[in-house]
Structures are given as structure tokens and as C-alpha cells.
Amino acid sequence: MLLRSERAGDAGDAGGAGDAGGAGPAGREQRVRRFTAAERWIHRTSAVLGGLCLVTAGCLYLPPLAELVGRRHLVVTVHEWSGLLLPAPVLLGLVSRAFRADLRRLNRFGPHDRTWLRSALRRDHRPTARPAGKFNAGQKLYASWSAGAALVMLGTGLLMWFTGLAPLPWRTGATFVHDWLAIALAVAVGGHIMKALADPEARRGMRTGSVAADWARREHPLWRLPPATPAATPAEPQRPGRR
Known part of the structure; x- marks a missing residue:
């Protein structure tokens, strides 16, 4: 992981949360884009x-x-391919x-992430005590750990699936790691x-x-927000005789 400040990586996150306005026309809530359609589909399929x-x-x-579901061979096949x-x-x-x-x-951790983690360990829930860019330190740790764990699970799973790849002691160790992980x-x-x-x-x-x-400004104050748009509102129903 790159121990660089996220402020530069987020193209000036610090101080940028005010770029998107608060309330829009007629007091409508302002919304900002956080994830693209591609990112949402990646999350869903994963x-x-x-x-x-x-x-x-x-x-x-x-x-x-196992007794409730049965069909062990089918369950094994779904597990392996997923x-x-x-x-x-x-x-x-x-x-x-x-x-x-x-x-x-x-993949970037900065000084503000250490501040966020210290506040989380102290159970300090004040927004000012937990500075964060687009992603907070907890989200970064979860993403990094999950990615690493998934790779280890894939490697150990392949050793268990294709028994000819490694000798028995390796496969035994792979099974132990796979199960506990x-x-x-x-x-x-x-x-x-x-x-x-x-x-x-x-x-x-x-x-x-x-x-x-x-x-976004409250939970991710160092995130430089993209332009905001007013939240959509339902169309006004027409009155009888009105065109």
C-alpha cells in the first residue's frame, strides 16, 4: 500500500467538500455522484x-x-466456480x-487516516474527529484485507481442487488456511x-x-465533491381541466 497522503490522490479533497451546494432550487436536496454504474455492478457481482x-x-x-440442502456434488461445483x-x-x-x-x-493512507482510526478505537463519533476523503480508513482497511484474503482463498482453493498440483503436506496446510480464513x-x-x-x-x-x-460533507469532509444536482421530485399531478 502506498503511504501517501490521500489529499493529493483525491485531487484536492481537503477543503473541497463545500464545492457542492447544500439546498437547491425551492429547497430541494442536493445530491452528488459517488459511484458510476460500472462500479456499482462490480460491487454487486462481487x-x-x-x-x-x-x-x-x-x-x-x-x-x-448439509443435511438440509443435500446435493453435495452440486454445492461443491457452485462453490468451486464461484x-x-x-x-x-x-x-x-x-x-x-x-x-x-x-x-x-x-490504496493510499495518510495522516488523517491514522486520526480516523484512533477516533474509531476511542469510539469518538464526532464527525470532526474522523476526517476522511472519499473513503475512510475503515473502508480502506476492509477493501485491502478482503482483496488479500480473496487471493489467498483462491490459491489455497486451487491446491485443494487440483490435488496433483502439490504434495499432501501442502494440501493439508492449504485446507487449514482455507477453512480458518x-x-x-x-x-x-x-x-x-x-x-x-x-x-x-x-x-x-x-x-x-x-x-x-x-x-458527504459530514461523513467525508476531505472529499472534493463533484458538481451537485437537485434530487428528482415527482411530477405535479394535473388538475381536472388543466393543460
């Missing part, structure tokens, strides 16, 4: 493949689930300039989901691609 890996792993290793395809959305997403820019942001991944993904459930605006940003400008 979530589906990762979810399949975890669910099928549970069906393979937990006897009650794991093999897991890196595909990210690799295909590299053609997106916005996705590559966000990967660079996720799967448990750690399940815990991390569960925490990620709980954090998302606690922040409706963050979920809306991943679902629609845009977030409220006020939320």
Missing part, C-alpha cells in the same frame, strides 16, 4: 459471487445445513477510469453488512450512485 462462496461453504462444513470467478468483476472493471481512480484512493471472511463480511445497514445514505449511494451533499 457480492453475489462472494455470497455464493460463503453460503456453499456453510453447506459443506456445517452438518445441519470462487474461481470471484476476481473476474474486479479485473473486468479495470477498464473503468472511475474504478481505477477509486482503487488508487483505497473462510471463518474470518464471514465475520468481516458480516461486520460490513451491519455497518451498511446502519447507514441508509451509504446504501443509497451504492444502490443509485449518488448521495446527499450534506451527508
Whole structure:
């Protein structure tokens, strides 16, 4: 990971949160673009493949689930192929300039990230105590750890799948690492989901691609916001006889 300040990488995030206005015409909420359609599809397909890996792993290793689901050969096949395809959305997403820019942001840690982590450990929830660019330090750590864990799971899974690739001691070690890392991944993904459930605006940003400008300024004060647009409002119903 590059220990460089995210401020430069985010093209002047610091002090840029005020670039997008607050309320728009007639007091309508202002929204800013956070994720492109390509980034949202990368997230969704990765979530589906990762979810399949975890669910099928549970069906393979937990006897009650194994008895409930049955069809062990089918479960094994789904588990193997979903794991093999897991890196595909990210690799295909590299053609997106916005996705590559966000990967660079996720790979940069600056002094403000250390401040964010200290505040998180102290359970200091004041927005001023947790400075963040487009991504906060917790999101960066989760992204880095998940990417590394996925690669280790892929490598150990291949050793378990193709038994001729390595001698028995290697395969035994790979099985040990694969099993315990799967448990750690399940815990991390569960925490990620709980954090998302606690922040409706963050979920809306991943679902629609845009977030409220006020939320962005409060939660990511060092993020240089793109131009804001008024939130869409339903069309006014016509009165009878009105054209």
C-alpha cells in the first residue's frame, strides 16, 4: 500500500467538500455522484459471487445445513466456480477510469487516516474527529484485507481442487488456511453488512450512485465533491381541466 497522503490522490479533497451546494432550487436536496454504474455492478457481482462462496461453504462444513440442502456434488461445483470467478468483476472493471481512480484512493493512507482510526478505537463519533476523503480508513482497511484474503482463498482453493498440483503436506496446510480464513471472511463480511445497514445514505449511494451533499460533507469532509444536482421530485399531478 502506498503511504501517501490521500489529499493529493483525491485531487484536492481537503477543503473541497463545500464545492457542492447544500439546498437547491425551492429547497430541494442536493445530491452528488459517488459511484458510476460500472462500479456499482462490480460491487454487486462481487457480492453475489462472494455470497455464493460463503453460503456453499456453510453447506459443506456445517452438518445441519448439509443435511438440509443435500446435493453435495452440486454445492461443491457452485462453490468451486464461484470462487474461481470471484476476481473476474474486479479485473473486468479495470477498464473503468472511475474504478481505477477509486482503487488508487483505497490504496493510499495518510495522516488523517491514522486520526480516523484512533477516533474509531476511542469510539469518538464526532464527525470532526474522523476526517476522511472519499473513503475512510475503515473502508480502506476492509477493501485491502478482503482483496488479500480473496487471493489467498483462491490459491489455497486451487491446491485443494487440483490435488496433483502439490504434495499432501501442502494440501493439508492449504485446507487449514482455507477453512480458518473462510471463518474470518464471514465475520468481516458480516461486520460490513451491519455497518451498511446502519447507514441508509451509504446504501443509497451504492444502490443509485449518488448521495446527499450534506451527508458527504459530514461523513467525508476531505472529499472534493463533484458538481451537485437537485434530487428528482415527482411530477405535479394535473388538475381536472388543466393543460
